[in-house]
Amino acid sequence: MPGPTCGAVQVEKRYDLPVQHGTRVDAVRRDAGRLLVEAETGTWLAKAVISATGSWSRPFLPAVPGRSVFTGRQLHTVGYRCPADFAGRRVIVVGGGNSGAQIAADLALDGDVEVTWVTQRPPRFLADDIDGRALFDVATARRRALYAGRDDTGGVAFLGDIVAVPPVRAARDAGLLHVKPMFAQFTADGVQWADGHRADADAVIWCTGFRPALAHLALLNLRGPRGHIPTDGTRALGEPRLHLLGYGDWTGPASATLIGVGRPARDAVREIAGLL
CATH class of the missing domain: 3.50.50.60 (FAD/NAD(P)-binding domain)
Structure with a gap:
């Protein structure tokens, strides 16, 4: 994971969290009824794992002939x-x-x-007068509509x-x-x-975007259509001890954004607490 921000450091100190910075996780596998997390600095046995590696570290290049x-x-x-x-x-x-x-x-x-x-x-x-604030408001309205069970407004993508x-x-x-x-x-x-x-x-x-960084989960054999891992909320359908957070709408409405990640994060923690 990357180095900490100032806010993250304050949270770590306040709650005395044993966070390991600059540590790359190579694989997550099943082991004796738990999940074994293998990293360059060691291994951990976990009763639950949250994967939040995001969608911005794996550049995508289309397979164009020639x-x-x-x-x-x-x-x-x-x-x-x-x-x-x-x-x-x-x-x-x-x-x-x-x-x-x-x-x-x-x-x-x-x-x-x-x-x-x-x-x-x-x-x-988009219209020339659309700025970051307007996009934030549109994204917020979409998130609230989805959480309330109303029709999807289309969000920013609807505008352009x-x-x-x-x-x-x-x-x-x-x-x-x-x-x-x-x-x-x-x-x-x-x-x-x-x-x-x-x-x-x-x-x-x-300029063709990125794909979710999920290579570390390959040994769990969970990939579904479009390379996504099927989930119920944030919980992987094929592995109830694994939660995926922040990869896009398939892990919660707008969960790849700061505005949208809060609710699915709380839901994931609630489910894990119940599991434990």
Whole structure:
């Protein structure tokens, strides 16, 4: 787990919690009626385990045909630093979310990069006056509706996919964001669309998100559709001693956000207390 924040340190001291920082868990397995947690610093037998490794440490790259034959540079969003790294190059940015829009705008506004922005569907920009506060309010309303058993309002996703921050607005309004549909395959020196049209490229930046970091749970053989572990609330259906917290709506409405994680966290602790 990462190093502690100031608030976390205060909680640890107040409750005298034996927290191990900087410790990587390699595997969780069943052992003698308990769960054995194997880490680089030792092993622990547990009556219950909460996995909260999140969805932001495992970059996802789609399996596009020919990706291995492309001789240009490929990198994920996490490896992008600045336009200067691509000066004089032809760059394809893949992804219709905030990261794709912001990186495409960053490169396009620089003026020394030839940018092609590729998305699965036409980009959906939120209204220019939508800011972080408005998004927080929309997400809060959705969470409250779901917890009250009312219809899903759709939350932020209902409004659009891309927050029109100033650089994105500037590039969009200047006509610098040239959007194309997703290509069908790679070639050695670029990409090709289904209609046979080709484009040369020196680099492809994958703004394609992340997947839940669940490799440490592989030995429990719990994976279901889309790589998720089926749960009832936060409890794994195939292993009642395991709870998953903070991976998205499948582990509780908005549970991957600070605003939404509180309730499923309390529910998980309540269930574990009952189990023990």
